[in-house]
Amino acid sequence: MTPKQTKPDQPTFIEEARRKQIIDAALETIAEQGYTQTSFAEIAKGLGITKGLIAYHFNGKHDLITSAIHTILNQQGVYIKTQVDSQVQAADKLRAYIQASFEYMVQNRPHFVALVDLWGSFTSAEEKQAFSQTAYDPCRAHLQKIFRIGRERGEFGNFDAQAMSAVVQGAIDGLMLQWVFAPDAVDLKAASRELTGLFIGRVTQR
Amino acid sequence: MTPKQTKPDQPTFIEEARRKQIIDAALETIAEQGYTQTSFAEIAKGLGITKGLIAYHFNGKHDLITSAIHTILNQQGVYIKTQVDSQVQAADKLRAYIQASFEYMVQNRPHFVALVDLWGSFTSAEEKQAFSQTAYDPCRAHLQKIFRIGRERGEFGNFDAQAMSAVVQGAIDGLMLQWVFAPDAVDLKAASRELTGLFIGRVTQR
Amino acid sequence: MTPKQTKPDQPTFIEEARRKQIIDAALETIAEQGYTQTSFAEIAKGLGITKGLIAYHFNGKHDLITSAIHTILNQQGVYIKTQVDSQVQAADKLRAYIQASFEYMVQNRPHFVALVDLWGSFTSAEEKQAFSQTAYDPCRAHLQKIFRIGRERGEFGNFDAQAMSAVVQGAIDGLMLQWVFAPDAVDLKAASRELTGLFIGRVTQR
Amino acid sequence: MTPKQTKPDQPTFIEEARRKQIIDAALETIAEQGYTQTSFAEIAKGLGITKGLIAYHFNGKHDLITSAIHTILNQQGVYIKTQVDSQVQAADKLRAYIQASFEYMVQNRPHFVALVDLWGSFTSAEEKQAFSQTAYDPCRAHLQKIFRIGRERGEFGNFDAQAMSAVVQGAIDGLMLQWVFAPDAVDLKAASRELTGLFIGRVTQR
DNA sequence: AATGAATGAGCATTCATTCAT
DNA sequence: CATGAATGAATGCTCATTCAT
Numbered sequence: 001m002t003p004k005q006t007k008p009d010q011p012t013f014i015e016e017a018r019r020k021q022i023i024d025a026a027l028e029t030i031a032e033q034g035y036t037q038t039s040f041a042e043i044a045k046g047l048g049i050t051k052g053l054i055a056y057h058f059n060g061k062h063d064l065i066t067s068a069i070h071t072i073l074n075q076q077g078v079y080i081k082t083q084v085d086s087q088v089q090a091a092d093k094l095r096a097y098i099q100a101s102f103e104y105m106v107q108n109r110p111h112f113v114a115l116v117d118l119w120g121s122f123t124s125a126e127e128k129q130a131f132s133q134t135a136y137d138p139c140r141a142h143l144q145k146i147f148r149i150g151r152e153r154g155e156f157g158n159f160d161a162q163a164m165s166a167v168v169q170g171a172i173d174g175l176m177l178q179w180v181f182a183p184d185a186v187d188l189k190a191a192s193r194e195l196t197g198l199f200i201g202r203v204t205q206r
Numbered sequence: 207m208t209p210k211q212t213k214p215d216q217p218t219f220i221e222e223a224r225r226k227q228i229i230d231a232a233l234e235t236i237a238e239q240g241y242t243q244t245s246f247a248e249i250a251k252g253l254g255i256t257k258g259l260i261a262y263h264f265n266g267k268h269d270l271i272t273s274a275i276h277t278i279l280n281q282q283g284v285y286i287k288t289q290v291d292s293q294v295q296a297a298d299k300l301r302a303y304i305q306a307s308f309e310y311m312v313q314n315r316p317h318f319v320a321l322v323d324l325w326g327s328f329t330s331a332e333e334k335q336a337f338s339q340t341a342y343d344p345c346r347a348h349l350q351k352i353f354r355i356g357r358e359r360g361e362f363g364n365f366d367a368q369a370m371s372a373v374v375q376g377a378i379d380g381l382m383l384q385w386v387f388a389p390d391a392v393d394l395k396a397a398s399r400e401l402t403g404l405f406i407g408r409v410t411q412r
Numbered sequence: 413m414t415p416k417q418t419k420p421d422q423p424t425f426i427e428e429a430r431r432k433q434i435i436d437a438a439l440e441t442i443a444e445q446g447y448t449q450t451s452f453a454e455i456a457k458g459l460g461i462t463k464g465l466i467a468y469h470f471n472g473k474h475d476l477i478t479s480a481i482h483t484i485l486n487q488q489g490v491y492i493k494t495q496v497d498s499q500v501q502a503a504d505k506l507r508a509y510i511q512a513s514f515e516y517m518v519q520n521r522p523h524f525v526a527l528v529d530l531w532g533s534f535t536s537a538e539e540k541q542a543f544s545q546t547a548y549d550p551c552r553a554h555l556q557k558i559f560r561i562g563r564e565r566g567e568f569g570n571f572d573a574q575a576m577s578a579v580v581q582g583a584i585d586g587l588m589l590q591w592v593f594a595p596d597a598v599d600l601k602a603a604s605r606e607l608t609g610l611f612i613g614r615v616t617q618r
Numbered sequence: 619m620t621p622k623q624t625k626p627d628q629p630t631f632i633e634e635a636r637r638k639q640i641i642d643a644a645l646e647t648i649a650e651q652g653y654t655q656t657s658f659a660e661i662a663k664g665l666g667i668t669k670g671l672i673a674y675h676f677n678g679k680h681d682l683i684t685s686a687i688h689t690i691l692n693q694q695g696v697y698i699k700t701q702v703d704s705q706v707q708a709a710d711k712l713r714a715y716i717q718a719s720f721e722y723m724v725q726n727r728p729h730f731v732a733l734v735d736l737w738g739s740f741t742s743a744e745e746k747q748a749f750s751q752t753a754y755d756p757c758r759a760h761l762q763k764i765f766r767i768g769r770e771r772g773e774f775g776n777f778d779a780q781a782m783s784a785v786v787q788g789a790i791d792g793l794m795l796q797w798v799f800a801p802d803a804v805d806l807k808a809a810s811r812e813l814t815g816l817f818i819g820r821v822t823q824r
Numbered sequence: 825a826a827t828g829a830a831t832g833a834g835c836a837t838t839c840a841t842t843c844a845t
Numbered sequence: 846c847a848t849g850a851a852t853g854a855a856t857g858c859t860c861a862t863t864c865a866t
Contacts, residue, residue, distance in 0.1 A: 014825080034329035036242065039860055050827055055862060057825095120326025123240035132388035163396035166384055167404065170397070173383055174376025177325075182338035190369035191376070198373065198404060220850075245835060256852055261837060263850095426846085446741035448654065451839055462848055467841060469846095532738025535652040544800035575808035579816065582792025582809070583785055589737075589792070590784060594750035602781035603788070610785065610816060632829075657856060668831055673858055675829095827866085835859075842852075 018057050022047065023068045030068075031110035035117035065121050072111045073135055079104045084142070090150030094168075095196050097146065101172045102188045105179070116180045140165040171195050224263050227253065229274045236274075237316035241323035271327050278317045279341055285310045290348070296356030300374075301402050303352065307378045308394045311385070322386050346371040377401050430469050434459065435480045442480075443522035447529035477533050484523045485547055491516045496554070502562030506580075507608050509558060513584045514600045517591070528592045552577040583607050636675050639665065641686045648686075649728035653735035683739050690729045691753055697722045702760070708768030712786075713814050715764065719790045720806045723797070734798045758783040789813050 025047045030038045040051035040061070058064040083100035087093045105112050122128045143165035150156035175195075178186040217225075231253045236244045246257035246267070264270040289306035293299045311318050328334045349371035356362035381401075384392045437459045442450045452463035452473070470476040495512035499505045517524050534540045555577035562568035587607075590598040629637075643665045648656045658669035658679070676682040701718035705711045723730050740746045761783035768774035793813075796804045 018825090035326045037329050040862090041860075051861085052828065052863090053826055056827095061861060117326040117328075120241045120323040122323075123243050128387045132384065132391055136384050136387065136391065160396055160400055163393055163400045164404075166381060166392045166397050167377055167401050170380025170382075170384060171373055171377035172380065174378065174380030175372060176376075177379055177383075178338065178342050178372060178376060181334045181342065185338055185342065186372045187369055190366055191372045194366055194369045195373050198370075218849085224850085246837085247835085257836085258838085258853065259851055262852095267836065430846090447738045449741050452841090453839075463840085464842090464849065465847055468848095473840060529738040529740075532653045532735040534735075535655050540799045544796065544803055548796050548799065548803065572808055572812055575805055575812045576816075578793060578796055578804045578809045579789055579813050582794075582796060583789035584792065585795055586788025586790065586792030587784060588788075589795075590750065590754050590788060593746045593754065597750055597754065598784045599781055602778055603784045606778055606781045607785050610782075630828085636829085658858085659856080669857085670832065670859085671830055674831095679857060827864105829864090829866105831861105831863075833860095833862105836857100838856080839854095840852105843848105843850090845848085845850105 015057070018053075019067065020071075022054055022057060022064070023071050026064060026068055027072070027114045028110050030117050031113035035114075035121060065118060069115070069118055069131070070134070072108075072115055075108075075111075076101070076104045077138065081142070084146070090146055090153055090155045091200050093146045093149065094143075094199065097143065098168070098172065098192055098196050102175075102192050105176055106188065109180075109183070112176055113180050116177065136169065139169045143168055168195075168199065221263065224259075225273065226277075228260055228263060228270070229277050232270060232274050233278070233320040234316050236323050237319035241320075241327060271324060275321070275324055275337070276340070278314075278321055281314075281317075282307070282310045283344065287348075290352070296352055296359055296361045297406050299352045299355065300349075300405065303349065304374070304378060304398055304402050308381075308398050311382055312394065315386075315389070318382055319386050322383065342375065345375045349374055374401075374405065427469070430465075431479065432483075434466055434469060434476070435483050438476060438480055439484070439526045440522050442529050443525035447526075447533060477530060481527065481530055481543070482546070484520075484527055487520070487523075488513070488516045489550065493554070496558070502558055502565055502567045503612050505558045505561065506555075506611065509555065510580070510584060510604055510608050514587075514604045517588055518600065521592075521595070524588055525592050528589065548581065551581045555580055580607075580611065633675065636671075637685065638689075640672055640675060640682070641689050644682060644686055645690070645732040646728050648735050649731035653732075653739060683736060687733065687736055687749070688752070690726075690733055693726070693729075694719070694722045695756065699760075702764070708764055708771055708773045709818050711764045711767065712761075712817065715761065716786070716790060716810055716814050720793075720810050723794055724806065727798075727801070730794055731798050734795065754787065757787045761786055786813075786817065 022043065026038065026043045029043050029046055033042065040054045044051040044054055054064065058067065080097060080100040083096040083103075084093045087096045119131075122131060140162075144161045147156060147159075147161040147164065151158070151161075172195075175186060175188065175191050179188055228249065232244065232249050235249050235252055239248065246260045250257040250260055260270065264273065286303060286306040289302040289309075290299045293302045325337075328337060346368075350367045353362060353365075353367040353370065357364070357367075378401075381392060381394065381397050385394055434455065438450065438455045441455050441458055445454065452466045456463040456466055466476065470479065492509060492512040495508045495515075496505045499508045531543075534543060552574075556573045559568060559571075559573040559576065563570070563573075584607075587598060587600065587603050591600055640661065644656065644661050647661050647664055651660065658672045662669040662672055672682065676685065698715060698718040701714040701721075702711045705714045737749075740749060758780075762779045765774060765777075765779040765782065769776070769779075790813075793804060793806065793809050797806055
């Protein structure tokens with residue numbers, strides 16, 4: 001629980017580079033072999049370093065996994081925000097949100113294959129909840145903000161923004177899930193289109 | 207690969223009872239402590255039996271996990287089918303499908319908390335794909351059947367049934383996911399209502 | 413060490429038949445899969461019975477193994493004795509001893525493949541010594557008896573009968589060993605001929 | 619089948635030392651307690667290290683056993699070769715071969731007690747055959763080379779060199795076997811003398 | 825910063841053995 | 846006699862973690 005050894009406050013440049021390198025290798029290994037089969041040794045082997053070095057740069061496995069998850073979520077979050085912010089109308093923002101979500105997935109498949117595996121690494125309800133706050137709360141808040149803008153601009157009708165944000169984010173995640181398990185079984189482009197159309201067609205008419 | 211010891215062809219009553227009992231205990235333990243923390247010893251402890259007995263009734267951990275997953279999916283599938291079949295109109299069938307999905311979740315939370323963890327137990331793309339076929343193909347097929355009925359009955363307009371089935375199932379799974387991580391962060395009832403309304407309001411108008 | 417439960421003094425007919433059946437199956441399984449891979453379950457499977465039954469008929473694994481070894485040695489001993497006794501001259505007796513040893517091996521290969529494996533089942537010097545007394549002492553004594561007859565009959569010259577018995581028996585066992593590991597790498601017939609000729613040609617000339 | 623983790627190409631000094639140390643301890647433990655009773659834990663206990671370290675230096679038990687067998691055979695082979703090469707005449711070479719075989723045994727009894735046990739560690743005919751090639755083929759080839767020299771030098775008469783090599787090696791191994799099971803039951807010195815005399819007396823006269 | 829030797833706890837799995845039926 | 850459910854100890858092996866160098 002409590003880390004025995006805290007990392008220096010001001011990580012050097014090389015320090016950060018190593019961490020990034022290790023996280024990337026970890027995600028790739030997890031995506032290929034599954035979380036349970038991914039050991040420090042396995043990650044190190046793919047990187048040409050020793051497992052001791054990984055332990056040196058991270059305060060234990062938990063730290064590595066947590067950092068990896070944050071990396072995935074942050075990168076995707078930044079990408080989505082950029083796309084959404086480039087639009088003015090709420091409907092376009094929503095379309096951008098959905099499309100960007102899927103675009104980022106397709107470009108970073110290993111990240112999401114790993115992510116699905118990493119969900120199994122939480123050992124308590126508290127860890128799960130913490131992940132929820134980090135992963136879902138910002139997403140749903142972002143969607144609700146778009147909905148609010150839409151309502152203020154008169155683009156969207158009246159609906160339960162909170163529930164709807166969960167629904168839209170849920171659809172995105174659920175489609176991601178199907179695509180992670182079998183990339184050929186679900187057409188992300190078509191699904192994205194249907195999802196967007198479904199929503200925009202509907203809520204703009206109330 | 208090849209199981210060393212096959213179970214008798216006709217499992218006895220006590221055999222089946224034990225397997226069920228062990229599977230239930232496994233799901234509960236996984237839901238509580240996470241998949242990675244769930245060992246045969248842990249499961250056995252909660253049951254008051256020895257871990258040797260678990261190995262006696264299952265051909266290894268893989269068998270136990272697979273059986274557990276199938277138990278979850280089968281039970282939920284039966285429940286949903288019953289609810290859907292009790293409706294005549296396609297719109298009602300769809301509503302029943304969505305509502306039944308969430309109802310079953312709420313009544314069997316540990317099953318789904320465990321399920322999310324078990325997604326991380328697949329070690330290869332092949333296993334993931336096999337799970338996809340078992341878990342998702344039937345669901346999407348069921349939804350498409352409802353869509354087809356709706357179109358034949360003139361209730362639904364024209365849309366990409368395949369993509370839409372993925373979207374609807376995705377939304378259900380994605381909402382489940384949020385609810386698994388933080389049961390209080392998402393109002394399943396409200397989300398169910400929005401999802402249903404979203405779809406039925408929309409597709410009936412095309 | 414001490415058997416907890418002694419078998420009834422007067423084994424029934426069916427009792428003996430079962431033991432024989434189990435011993436034969438055990439020897440075959442050991443010959444096929446090796447001693448370390450041979451469990452009660454494995455033996456039982458090849459026999460269509462349960463492993464519990466094996467435990468019922470033998471006082472533990474040690475009893476089964478010991479019985480199996482004795483079975484092998486006794487049967488071979490009887491066969492050799494019959495062949496030797498049918499000869500009058502010492503040289504013929506010796507030739508019969510050697511030939512019979514190899515003949516029996518060829519006709520009962522699994523017995524000897526198993527025997528070589530079973531040598532690894534002795535856990536202490538005492539057990540090894542006990543095996544030596546059961547297995548080797550009678551053989552060497554038999555050979556020495558033949559030598560004594562030969563000397564008394566004037567067929568053989570003077571030599572260290574004790575050492576020579578060890579040498580002859582050793583050659584037989586050592587050839588068996590090579591043949592067990594790779595049946596095609598050693599020509600038992602030719603070796604038997606050379607061994608016999610070597611001895612008879614030599615000792616008769618001193 | 620496939621080792622999961624290959625050792626570095628250039629084993630360090632300490633690495634080799636540890637391996638040697640562990641192999642020696644393994645042979646001693648096997649000689650004392652038998653192969654089936656010899657676990658990693660048992661070996662480690664006698665060395666004052668943990669069993670994890672053994673797993674660290676060897677790719678599994680099979681690797682350790684194989685390495686141990688090769689150690690025994692190589693060391694003995696080197697010793698015998700040295701002794702044989704120091705002789706010029708074929709008869710002296712043969713005598714040296716036989717004497718050196720027994721001398722090495724007496725000086726390294728635990729090695730051979732262990733070796734007899736390790737014969738039971740092969741689980742398939744393929745492994746047995748592989749052992750045969752490693753252990754017996756070089757020995758028989760060496761003997762045949764001596765025979766050929768003897769024939770070329772006119773020391774030995776004409777005989778089936780292939781069969782005879784199997785016989786001589788067989789006698790050596792068979793005597794070793796008797797001596798392993800009961801060191802006091804067989805006089806290796808006397809047996810060595812009889813075996814040598816038997817052969818040299820005979821074949822030189824044809 | 826990096827290595828690799830070493831640890832120790834934990835794991836699934838095997839198996840002879842027991843015993844009620 | 847025979848079964849099959851159940852035990853419990855042991856085994857090889859994995860792996861995150863520590864630490865001297």
